Amino acid sequence: MNLRRILAIAYKETLQVWRDPRSLAIALLMPLMQMVLLGYGISLDIKHVPLCIYDQENSQTSREMVQDFTASGWFRTTAILNSDHGVRAAMDDGTCIGALVIPVSFSRVLAQTGQAEVQAIFDGTDANTTNIASGYAQGVIAQTAATFASRWDAQHGVRPPTAGSIGLQSRVWFNETLDSRNFIIPGVVAIILALVGAQLTSLTVAREWERGTMEQLISTPVTSTELMIGKLSPYFVIGLLDAAFCLLAAAFWFEVPFRGSVFTLILTTALFGVVVMGIGYLLSVRIHNQLGASQIALMVTMLPIAMLSGYTFPLDQMPASIRAISLLVYARYYVTILRDEFLKGSSLTEMASSVAALLLYAVAVLWLAARAFRKRLD
Amino acid sequence: MNAAPAVIAQGLTKKFGAFTAVDHLDLSIAKGEVAGFIGPNGAGKSTTIRLLCGLLRPTSGSASVAGYDIVRQPDIVRLHIGYMSQKFSLYGDLTVHENLRFFAGIYQVPRKQIPERIAFAVSMAGLEGREGALVRTLAGGWKQRLALGCAILHRPPVLFLDEPTSGVEPEARRRFWDLIHTLAADGVTVLVSTHYMDEAEYCNRIALIDAGKLIAIGSPGELRRHDLGGQLFELECPTLGATLAATRQAPGVIEAAIFADKLHVLLRAGTSGEALLAYLAAQGMEAGPIRAIVPSLEDVFVQLVSRRQEASP
Numbered sequence: 001m002n003l004r005r006i007l008a009i010a011y012k013e014t015l016q017v018w019r020d021p022r023s024l025a026i027a028l029l030m031p032l033m034q035m036v037l038l039g040y041g042i043s044l045d046i047k048h049v050p051l052c053i054y055d056q057e058n059s060q061t062s063r064e065m066v067q068d069f070t071a072s073g074w075f076r077t078t079a080i081l082n083s084d085h086g087v088r089a090a091m092d093d094g095t096c097i098g099a100l101v102i103p104v105s106f107s108r109v110l111a112q113t114g115q116a117e118v119q120a121i122f123d124g125t126d127a128n129t130t131n132i133a134s135g136y137a138q139g140v141i142a143q144t145a146a147t148f149a150s151r152w153d154a155q156h157g158v159r160p161p162t163a164g165s166i167g168l169q170s171r172v173w174f175n176e177t178l179d180s181r182n183f184i185i186p187g188v189v190a191i192i193l194a195l196v197g198a199q200l201t202s203l204t205v206a207r208e209w210e211r212g213t214m215e216q217l218i219s220t221p222v223t224s225t226e227l228m229i230g231k232l233s234p235y236f237v238i239g240l241l242d243a244a245f246c247l248l249a250a251a252f253w254f255e256v257p258f259r260g261s262v263f264t265l266i267l268t269t270a271l272f273g274v275v276v277m278g279i280g281y282l283l284s285v286r287i288h289n290q291l292g293a294s295q296i297a298l299m300v301t302m303l304p305i306a307m308l309s310g311y312t313f314p315l316d317q318m319p320a321s322i323r324a325i326s327l328l329v330y331a332r333y334y335v336t337i338l339r340d341e342f343l344k345g346s347s348l349t350e351m352a353s354s355v356a357a358l359l360l361y362a363v364a365v366l367w368l369a370a371r372a373f374r375k376r377l378d
Numbered sequence: 379m380n381a382a383p384a385v386i387a388q389g390l391t392k393k394f395g396a397f398t399a400v401d402h403l404d405l406s407i408a409k410g411e412v413a414g415f416i417g418p419n420g421a422g423k424s425t426t427i428r429l430l431c432g433l434l435r436p437t438s439g440s441a442s443v444a445g446y447d448i449v450r451q452p453d454i455v456r457l458h459i460g461y462m463s464q465k466f467s468l469y470g471d472l473t474v475h476e477n478l479r480f481f482a483g484i485y486q487v488p489r490k491q492i493p494e495r496i497a498f499a500v501s502m503a504g505l506e507g508r509e510g511a512l513v514r515t516l517a518g519g520w521k522q523r524l525a526l527g528c529a530i531l532h533r534p535p536v537l538f539l540d541e542p543t544s545g546v547e548p549e550a551r552r553r554f555w556d557l558i559h560t561l562a563a564d565g566v567t568v569l570v571s572t573h574y575m576d577e578a579e580y581c582n583r584i585a586l587i588d589a590g591k592l593i594a595i596g597s598p599g600e601l602r603r604h605d606l607g608g609q610l611f612e613l614e615c616p617t618l619g620a621t622l623a624a625t626r627q628a629p630g631v632i633e634a635a636i637f638a639d640k641l642h643v644l645l646r647a648g649t650s651g652e653a654l655l656a657y658l659a660a661q662g663m664e665a666g667p668i669r670a671i672v673p674s675l676e677d678v679f680v681q682l683v684s685r686r687q688e689a690s691p
Contacts, residue, residue, distance in 0.1 A: 008483025012472065019471045212465040216528075219431050219461035220484045221453060375452070377433045378394075 001229075005222050009230025013204065017234060026199050031192050031242045035249050038188040039181075048076040049133045052096040054087055055080070061107035061148075065118065068144045069100060074136040087121060097123040098133055110148065185256045186338035187311025189246040193269070194276050194301045194331045197239045201280030202290075202297035204231050205373070209288035215377065224373040228366070232277050239273040250342070259345030267348070268341070271358045272334040276301075278365035279330075285372045305331040333357045382445060384409045384536050384567035385430060389439035392425050392590075399425040401590035402439065407569060407583070409535075412562045414581030415571035416679065422590040423571035424464055427540045430569070431461050444536050460529035464540040466521050468528060470514030474505050477513055477528060485532035499527030502557060519550025526557060530566075537561065539570040543577065555580045575676040584675070588683045602673055606644055606681050608632050610673045611651050613641040615665040621658065628657045635680050642677055643668075 017023045051069060055062050069075045078096050081087055087099045101119040103109075110116035120137045122130040208214040217227070247265065251258045280297050287293040307313065308326040315326055326332055333354040340346035340354075348355060387405040391398065400422045407413045415423040428434045430443055432452035441448045444458040468477045478496045487495055500506055503523035505516075513521065522542055529537065539558070543551040555577065558568050562582075570581070578584050579598050586594040586601070594601060615621040618636050625634045625641060630649030635642050645654065651668035658665045673681075 002486065004483050004486055008480050011483075012469065012476070012480045015476060016469070016471055211470070212463065212467045213469055214467075215433065215463040215465070216461065216467035216525075217484075218433060219456060219459070219463070220481070221456045221486070222484050223453070375433075376435060377428060378435060 001223065001226055005226045006230040006233070009222070009227060010233045013231050014234040016207075017200075017238070023200060023203060026196060027238045027242065030196050030199070031246055034192045034195065035188065035246055038191065039185060039249070039254055047074060049074060049098055049136065050078040050096040051075040052079045052081050052087060052090045052099040053077055054082065054084075054099060054101045056104040057102055057106045059107040061110065062102045064147075065102060065106075065141075065144050066100065068147075069137075069140050072136070072140045072143075074133070074140065091121075091123050097130070098137070100137075181254055182256050182343060183339070184312060185250045185254045186342050187309065187335045189243070189250055190272070190309065190331050190334045190338055191302075191305055191311060192246050193239065193243055193272060193334075194305050195298070196242055197235070197273060197276030198280035198283070198297040198301045199294055200235045200238065201232060201277045202284045202287075202293040204235070205281065205284035206288055206290040206293040210290055218375040218377075224375060225370045227373060228281060228370050232281060235277050235280075236270075236273055239277060240270065243269045243273065256342050258342050260341035261345075261347070264348050265341050268334065268337045268351075268355060268358070271355070271362055272330075272337075274362040275330050275358060275365055278362065278369050282365060282369040282372055285369060301331075304329045308332065309335045311335050327357075330358065330361045333361075382409075383407055384411070385413075385441070385443050385569060387426075387430070387439065387441040390426070390429060390436055390441050391438045392422075392429055392434060393437045398590050400429065400436075403587075403590075403592050405441075405585060405592065405595070407567060409567050410562055410565050412558060412568045412570065412580070412582045414578050414584045415569065415587055416575065416578050416584055416675075417571075417573065417587035419573060421587045423573075423587055424540050425590075426587070427461075427538045427569065427571060431459055431538055432456060457532075458535055460532070460534040460537045462522075462525050462529045462537075462539045462542050464544070466525060468513050468521070468525055471512065473510050473512055474500065474503075474516075474524060475509040477524065478531065481528040482531050487532055495531050499524070499531060503527045504553075518546050519553070522546055522550070522554060523557065526554070530561065535566060537566055537568045539568065541571050541573065543572060543574065551577070575674070575679065578675045586679055586682060588686065591686070593682045593686055594678070598675060601675055601678050604673075604678050604682070606632075606673060606678065608644045608646045608649075610671055610677055611643045611645060611654070611668050612637075612671045613643050613651075613654070613665060613668045614639075615641060615658075615663070617663075621663055621665055624658060624661050624663055625654070628654055630654070633681055633684055635677075637676070642671075642680075644677075644681060 017027065053066050055066060066077070070077050075098070079090050081090060081099070087101070090096050090099065099121045101121065103117065103119070106116050106118065118141065120134065122134055205214075208217060247269070250256045279300070283297050283300070284293045287296060305311070308315070308322070308329040309331040310326070311331070315323055315332065318326070336354045337351050337358075340351050383406045385405065385407040387403050390400055390403040390405070392400040403426060415426065417423050425434065429436050430441055430448060432448045432455050435449065443455050446454045446458065448455055469480070472480065475496065478499055479492070482492045482495060500509060503520060503526070505520060505524060508516075513524065516524065526539070526542065529539075543554055546554065551574075558570065559580070562568050572578070581598065583595065583597055584601055585592055594604065596604075613621070613625070618639070618641065622634055622636060622641055625631055625643055630646045630653065632644040632646055634644070643654065645651070651670065655666050655668055
C-alpha cells in the first residue's frame with residue numbers, strides 16, 4: 001500500500017464531491033431534512049385525543065374532573081353530549097375516539113363513601129391508540145382522585161378506608177416521561193447515517209465507470225485496496241460530520257438525555273460509519289452506473305433498516321424467524337448502542353455484543369469491498 | 379542497453395463468448411518504434427491494446443510489455459506503461475492542474491520533479507495559462523494532448539494510445555503526431571491505433587488488423603511495395619457506381635474499389651488499361667482517362683482484406 005496514491009485519490013475525491021451538487025446535497029442537506037422529517041414526523045405519542053364528555057351530573061365536582069382531563073394536554077374536548085346514543089353517534093362520525101361518562105350520582109356517592117366511578121369508553125378500532133389513550137385516562141383519573149382524597153382528609157381529618165387516592169404507582173425506567181421521542185431519535189440518527197453514508201459512497205465507483213475515467217485509473221499502478229481507502233476516507237470524514245450534527249441535534253434540539261461517554265459514542269459511530277460506507281462502496285463496485293447503484297443502496301438500506309432495526313418497531317415483539325433476519329440488519333446494532341448510550345449510559349463492555357457485531361460487519365464488508373474490485377475490464 | 383523488443387505478443391487471443399476479438403496475434407515491436415495499429419472499427423485494435431495494458435485477460439496466448447508478462451505481472455506492467463483510452467477519460471470536473479497533480483500522485487512521480495513534469499505536460503499540451511480551467515470546458519484537441527500529458531508524467535518506456543486522434547480536427551491531429559515523434563525520439567516505444575489511413579504514414583511500422591487477425595506488418599514503404607498480384611490503375615469516370623459494377627465483370631480485373639471521385643482498379647499482369655477502357659466502351663460506359671499509379675496504404679489494405687475474405691469465406 002502506498003500512502004501517496006491513497007492521498008492522491010482522497011484529494012481528487014474531495015474535489016469531486018465539493019464540485020458535485022448532487023453529492024453535496026446528500027452530504028449536507030439530507031441529514032438536516034431527514035432529521036426534521038423523521039424527528040418530528042414520527043411520534044408514537046398521542047396528544048390531544050378527541051374526547052366527548054357526557055356529564056350526567058354536571059356538578060362542581062364533575063366539572064372539576066372534566067377540567068383535569070382537558071388541562072392534562074392528552075385530551076381535547078370535542079363535544080359535550082347529553083345522551084347515551086349521542087356517544088355512539090359521536091364515535092361513528094369520528095368526533096371523538098373516547099368518551100368520558102360521569103354518572104348522575106357521582107359527587108353524592110363520592111362525598112358519602114369516598115369513592116366513585118366514572119366510565120371511559122374508547123373506540124377500539126385503533127387498538128394501539130386506544131391502549132395509549134386509556135393509559136392517559138387512568139393517569140388523569142388517578143390525579144383527580146388524589147386531589148379529592150386530600151380534600152376528604154382536610155374535611156374529615158381521617159383517611160377513608162377505601163381512599164380514592166389508591167392509584168397504580170407505575171414507574172417507568174430510562175424514558176421516565178415515556179416520551180417516545182427519546183426512543184425514536186437515536187434510531188433516526190442511525191437511519192440517517194446508514195442512508196447518507198451508503199448513498200454517498202454508492203456513487204463513487206459507479207461515477208468513474210459511467211464517465212469512462214475508470215479505464216484510465218485501472219491502467220495505473222493503483223491497487224484496489226488503495227483505491228478503496230482513498231475513495232472512502234473523504235466520505236468517512238463527511239459521515240462523521242453528519243453524525244456529529246445529528247447527534248448534537250438529538251441531544252440539544254430534541255433534548256434526548258445523554259448519559260453515556262462521548263468517547264464511546266464517537267468510537268461506535270465511527271465503526272458504524274465504516275460498515276455503512278463499505279456497503280455503499282461494495283454496491284458501487286458491483287453496479288457500474290450511478291443511478292442503479294444509488295437506487296439499490298436506497299433499497300437495501302431504507303427498507304430493512306426502517307422495518308428491522310428496531311428503530312420504531314420493537315424487535316422483541318416480532319416472530320422468531322423475522323428476528324433472526326433482523327440479526328443481519330447491521331443498523332440494529334447501532335440503534336441498540338445509541339439507545340443504550342443515550343438513555344442508559346452503558347459502557348463499551350455492557351454493549352459488547354452489539355459492538356462486536358458491528359466490528360465483525362466492518363471487517364467483513366471491507367474485506368469483500370477490497371476484493372470485489374477487479375482491476376480488469378472483463 | 380536493452381535490445382529486447384518492448385512489446386511481444388505470441389498467439390494472443392481474446393474471445394468474448396463466441397466472438398473472437400483478437401485471433402492468435404503475433405507481434406514484436408522494437409524499443410523506440412512508433413507502431414501503428416490500422417484497421418476498421420471493430421477489428422480488434424482496442425482489445426489488443428487493452429490486453430497489452432493488462433486491462434483484459436487473454437483467453438490464450440501470451441504477451442510481455444517492457445519485459446514483464448501481462449498475465450503474471452500486470453501490476454509491474456502498469457508501472458512501465460502510459461495508456462490513453464479511446465474514450466476521453468480525464469476528470470472533467472477537475473482543472474488541468476488538478477488532473478496532472480492527481481496522475482503524478484498515482485504514478486508516484488518523485489515530489490521534487492512534480493512541478494517540472496507538470497510544467498512540461500502543460501506546455502506540451504499548449505495549455506499555458508489555462509491550468510486552472512476545468513477540463514470539461516476544453517476543446518477536443520486540448521483534451522487529447524492533456525490526456526497524453528497525463529499518460530507520460532511518469533516517463534513510461536512504453537506508451538499505448540488508443541485512437542488518440544478520433545474526433546480531433548486535422549490541425550490538432552498533426553500537432554499530436556509531432557508530439558508522438560518527439561517522445562519516440564527520446565526512446566519511448568509508442569503503440570498507437572487509428573482508423574485514419576493517412577495517419578499510418580506517420581508510423582515507423584504498421585500492423586494491419588482485420589477481424590482480430592494481423593494481416594500484414596511492415597514499414598509504410600514495405601507495405602506499399604507489397605505484391606498486390608498486379609498493377610494498380612486509377613480510372614476517372616462520371617458514373618462511379620455503374621462503372622464499378624461493370625469493371626468488376628471485365629476480364630483481367632482482380633479488384634476494383636471507389637477511392638474518392640475515382641476508381642482504383644487492380645489489373646492482372648498482361649492486361650492493359652486501354653483494354654479495360656475498350657471493354658467499358660463496348661458496354662456503353664463513358665470512362666477514362668486511366669493511368670497506372672503507385673498503391674497507397676489504403677489500396678494495400680483493401681486488397682489484403684478482400685484477399686483474406688476470399689480465402690476464408
